[in-house]
Structure formats: structure tokens, C-alpha cells
Amino acid sequence: MQGNGFKIALLAFFFALSAWYLYPSARNYFIQQRINGLEEQERVEYERENLQKIRNVKEDALKLGLDLQGGMHVTMEVRTDALIRELATDVDQTFEEVLTAARVLSDETGNSIIDAFVMEFERRDPDARLSRYFRDSDAGITRRSTNAEVSQYLLDQADNAINRAISIIRDRVDRYGVTEPSIQKQGTRRVVVELPGIDDPERVRNLLKGTARLEFHLMAEPDELLRSLERVIDHYNVVVEMTMVEDEEEDDAEADSALATEDLFAEPEEDEPTNPLLEVMQPLGQGVVFGLVSEQDTARVRELLSVPAVREALPIGVDLLYEANPVGLTEDGLEMYYLLGVRDQIELSGEVITSARVDFDELNLPEVTMVMNSEGSRTWARLTGANVDKNIAIVLDGVVYSYPTVINRIVGGRSSITGLDSREEAQDVVTVLMSGALPAPVDIVEERTVGPSLGKASIRAGFISIMVGLGLVAIFMIFYYRTAGLVADLALLFNIIFIFGILAAFKATLTLPGIAGIVLTIGMAVDANVLIFERIREERATGKTLKAAIDAGYSKAFSAIFDANVTTFFVGAILYSFGVGPIQGFAVTLMAGILSSLFTAIIVSRIVFDYMVVKRRMSVSYG
């Protein structure tokens, strides 16, 4: 029995350690139970009184993954191409072409877009200097800077951009109010945001992506806009006439379609929709309003208006932007939006805003009132003073929120954003404005949202699987190995406690695949004991005493147990290093399960057998 003292001490030590790490989880469970059992009133009171305690316990408790507690997992990527464009000044045709080519190149090869951009630029003209676009005296980029220096500057700026984006996103999440959010950088240009218990994913998406690019623009001259509207319509009329001529030629060959065309000509009022633009846009040309478009046609209109010939027909320096709020509904209940003529020159931007808050106007509609810094105030006063009786567009992220007519010069740097849908939207605009604009637009490249009900169902499913799996395996072992099976079941119980202990100790997160890993471990963990028991049976068959058979069984089975477990452990390690999220959870429980099952199957069962056979001189049945 020598050496068993050490084994028992080891077992007691690990057990105590697991208990220590699992204690907060158990307390957390009971506290949550208690809170759930309380009435609304009492609950609020209880939570206020024990805020610190609840928080501490929760902090140390075993964390549940978003797939179990419900929530939102978002991976965002900073648009480096947009950042490059943002940083550049004096952008010309070549620049745009190179950037477009770089985008394609980087998509194909998976290389960084900055490398692709520099390479493409040098390929076109090896002697050309990138510094002509990126002069920045603060960063030491002058006319003489080499392309390598500029490339490094861009890389630095990209690094900088992601770090700034992270701190801005963190600020927004904090302002939104999420318990235990996690915001982490992944790789060089991605941010992973995990938000437990989100009930309005759409709002969060907008908040995370919101660039809050607030800009004040002057608007197009009404006469000029009306004239260009006519030119644009004419352009498409000509296109239609040309295609109609072609149609008629084809019609000679095809009688059927000729008939259809005749029908069209028979009713002149149906002639109008054949102009592709007028099919999707109702022309207005009143004041700064260019046209009226229904929500489902915005993409088509954008396409039609971005044709070079059409762009030329528009007044120089004027963009067409949508208004944020619909002006009415179509007969089908679709929302209709104004398309407005806005000058592309930015007169004033959101950086001058020093404070913003939600307010309500006289009609009790939400608005965001803003105060500008002194420089902004001066510009604002000059701008409003010079444009009395004209409209100024307040543009947020490329959409016109309002375009009030200036009544008189505004001093003191006050302005407001109206036309907001709801209090929440106003609040989110304030949040985004105050956290600052993201350095470049971000894309959501991955999003996984699990509703709380599905999370609860998964916890239940996982719990039932563990219990049923454990029960069936335990019964089977007793059935097959009798007393020894019972001992193996005891080892299995310790095993499960240890797995959870390891997870809690390493602050791992329990996910649904993680639970699957535990269930799988239950089935595989008995393997070590099975190997030992089978060996003991064989040794007994050769006529050895029980004690000798047990000794031989344990020592001879060891190499097989070890080899068999090492391979699975390696697979777990590989899964952990290459996998993401839930898969890592599976890998962690798989590895934890192997380690603890090796320990329990070899140490725990041995202690019990030694106690029974050597100390108590009992006979142990191996079935």
C-alpha cells in the first residue's frame, strides 16, 4: 500500500482545487435562482443591495458561451481601401484605377490591400511617387518620400485605424449599456465584439457600423437642378428610342413580340414607363428635390444615375442623396424617398461638434442638438450668414436628415439634427457622434446571433445529454463489470467534476460544442478502465491472485492507454489552435476530459481497488 498515501493526497488536492474553482459557479447559480424566484419589487431591491456580491460571483463563475446564454457575436473588418482613399489628397483618375485594381488583386490573392496598392502603382509607372497623394508633414511624408516610406506610413495608419476603431467601438458599446461585453482585436484588421443578451440586433449593427460622418453641405441651385433633370430624362428617352428601333427590327422576325409592342403603342399613357429611369423614379425638380423613389428601387436608380453620360448631365459638383425619412407610401405600402441635389463640397464636418444630446422639438419629436467649438462656430456663422433663404443639408453617413432653410445668421455654433425616427435613434446618433467617427468604414464580415430562448433550449439539451449519457454508461459498466464497474463509475463522477474544475480554473467558456465534448468524454473516459479491467480478467484467467492480477492489469494496460489518449489529445490541441469560437470550446473540453480521465481512471480506481483488496481483503468482481 505504499505510495497510495501520495495518490490519495493528490486526489484530495485536485478535488479541493476543483471545488475551490467551482464554488463561485455554484453560488452564482443559487443567487440567480433566488433572484428569479423573487417578485419584481424585491428583486430590484435585492440586486441593489447585493450588487457587488452578485458581480464578483458572476466574474468568477464558469462563463457560458453566447450560444448558451444568447447574444451577439460580430466580427468587423476595417475597410482599408476606404482608409487609403481617405488619407489621400489630390485624388486623380490613376489613383482610382490603381485602388480598384488593388481591391480586386487583394480579394483574389488574400494579400493586404496596401501591398497590392503599392505594387499595382509601381507596376503602372515604376518612377512615379506615391508621396504625391499622401503628403503629411506630421508623419514626415514629403514630396521626396520614397514609396517604401509611404507604404510603411499606410501600414502604420492602418494599425492606428484599427486600434482607434476598437476604442471607439468600446466606447459605443459602453454607452449602449451591455453587461460583460468583450471587444478584441483579431489578426491585424479585425475586431471581434461579443455582446451577451442583445434583444435588438439591428440597432446594435447600426451602432457598431455607424461612421457618424456628420457633414453640412450647401444644396444645388433649383434652376440648374431642374435643367439637369430634363437632360437626364432626355438621355434615357433617347436610349429608349434607340432600343425601340432595334425592337422593331427584331419584331419583324418575331410576330408575337410585335403584337405585344403594338398593344403598348395602342395605349399612349403606358408609353411613359418605357423610359427606364421614369419607371423607377418620379421626376420632381421642385427646389432642391430631384425626384421621388420607392424603397425597392433605390439600387436601380443609383445604377441608372451613375452612368457617365448621366453624371455629366448633372450640375458640376452636385451629388444626389436620399433623404433619411420617407415622404409617403406607394399604393403597395412601400416607402417613398426624396432624392435631393446636394453640393459635394463639405462646408463643415462632425469634428467641430463638442457636445450633443437628445432633445424634443415643439411637436415632441426627437432631435439631436449640438454645440460646436469656436472654429466651427465661426464657420457656421459665416456659412449661414452667406446663405440666408437657401437650404443647408445636414448629412449623416451619406443620407440627408434635414435641409432647413436658413432664416438668419446663426452665431454660437448651435445646430440640430431632426428627422429622426425615434428616441433610440436619436440616442444612438448622440452615442456615435460623441464617441467620434470611425477612422474608416467597417464591414460586418461575420455575425452570429442566438436568441435567449434558443440558448436556454441548448443548455437544457446539453444538460439532458450529459445526464442521459452518464446514466446509460454508468448502468452499462455496472452491468458488464459488476463491482469493478461501480468503481469505474465513481472514477467517472470525479472525472466530470475535474473537467468542470479545469474549465473554471482556466476561465474557459462553456459552449454547446463544449458540452458535446463532455458528453463524448463520458463515453471515451471509461475506455482506460475498460482496458485495465479486460487486462485484469485476462490475468485472472492465467491463474494469478486477485492482487497480482490487478497489479499486472494496471501496469500492462498503461502503454495502450497512453498511446490511445495521446493521439486524441493532439487532435484536440490542433483543433484549439486552428479553430475559432465554439470549436475551441469543444477542443478545450476534449483535452480537459482526456487529462482528467487519465488521472481518474488510473489513480481513483486504483485507490479503491487497493483499499478493497489489500486493506479489507474483499473479493472484487470484474464481471
Place this chain on the structure above:
Amino acid sequence: MRIFENTKFNFIGNRRKAYVVSGILLLLSIGSLIARGLELGIDFQGGMEFVVESPVELEPVAVRGQLATVLGSEPEVKTFGVGQVLIRTPAEGDISDIQNRIVEGIAEGFAGSNPQVIKTDVVGPRFAEDLKQGAIWAVLGGLLVVFVYILLRFEWRFGVGAVTALFHDVTITLGIFSAASGVLPFSLQIDQAIIAAFLTIVGYSLNDTVVVFDRIREYSNLFKTEAYDKLVNRSINNTLSRTIVTSGTTLLVVVVLFIFGGEVLRGFAFGLILGVTIGTYSSVFVASPVVVELRARAKAARR
């Protein structure tokens, strides 16, 4: 209880029959993989998936028809769990916009359906590409590490035997995934969880094989005069009880997982059920016979 004690099955003697069975299964699997291919989940090809829950029954075909007009193209619609459908669309456009259109579309088409989105998965094409690369590296890395370990611990013939069994197991599992996709009433799309299941199968298959090999190695030293194929056969028979019991308990838990683990884990559990079954078969009927073949060939060459 003793079921497989002192068995005297002639596994090695009948190995050619097993080769025929394995050969047919492999051919069918490869055929299906070539003809039908694997259905990739959104993890690896990008896209959007929404699970919508409703108190009224949502008939997938009707939902597809209803959403085709709202989305402009036909989405894939499948039953997910009780009262739930999974809707899959390509990853284009704004997430919120598409989600709203789906919810409104279903609410309109099915009276009293009050649809709730309980799960969304959105993976952009570039992110999917990265996940795919990650999965490929994980599989290659896993296989490499396992090969190296086997080569270090056992002589090369065993290595070849184990690796052959491994490819056998993974190919047939993939083949069944390919053939059964769309036939069985649950998703068999290859996603990250399935990759984890496959790697676990790799680990498990080896685990099973290694125990038999360990016994062969032991007996080779004990019974030096015995013919090699007899010795291998004896090793398989003497470890058969363990093989069956361990496979039994493992199969038990993965079946439990399949039944009780919920819709999210169904494909994963199905992969494990296949893997455990085929892995057990292959450690007896593929891995060890290959070792015997190699040994016999070496002997013949020496003569």
C-alpha cells in the same frame, strides 16, 4: 458479463471479404463525392442563415415561395426544429434589411405566425475563405501530428496500417455525408463543427487501432515462433472485448447527443456516430490486415 471473451474469430483469414466490403464502400463514397460533392455550409462559402420560430407550422415549400417574391430570389428553406425553419440566402445586402424582409414576408404570408428570429449566422465571402483556410490547416495539421506520433511510437508498417484505416474512415464518412445530404431530414452541411467531428473521428479511429497494435507489439515479443497472421488474429480477438465495450459506450453517448443534443448539434453527432462505427470496423478489418499484408510481402521478397 463476458460476451467477447476468448473469441476465436478468424479475422485475418477472412480479410479478403472485408477488403471487398471496404472496397465497395470506398468506391461508392468516392463516386458520390465526385458526382454529388459535399454541401458546404455558410461557414465555408459565405451566406446568411436565419432560424425563424413561429407558433404556427411553417411549411418550408410555402415559406420558400413566399420569400422568393420578397427577397427577389428563392432562398433555401428547411425545417429546423419543432415550429422552426432555417432560411438560407447568399451573403448580399444589408443584414437588417434582409432579416426584416424575411420576418415581414412570413408574417404576411402566414396568418398569426408572429415570426421570431431566434438565430442568425452571417458569414461574408472573405471571412468564409479565411475559415476554409483555417479548416484545411487544422485537418492537415491534425493528420501530420498524428502520423508523426504513430511513426515515432510504432514501426513503419503499423504507421501505414493506421493511416490506411484513417483514410478509409474519413473517406467513407465524407462519402456518406455526400450521399445522404438532402435525403436525411437534418442538415449535413460541412461547417466548422463537422470539421471538428472529423478530426475527432481521426483521433478516435487511431485510439481504437493503437490498442490493437499495442497488443500485436506485445505478442510479437512473447510468441516469437507463431506465424505472424495467427499472432495478429490472436491480438485482435484478445482485445475484441475492449474494442466492443469502448465503442459501445462511445456510440451510446454520441447517439444520446444525436437524440437529445438539439438541432444545432445534429449533424455533428451524426458524423460522430458514423465515425465511431466505421472506426471500430476499420481497426479490426483494415488496419491490422494491412500490417499483415506488408509483413507477408516483406517475407516473400526475402525468399
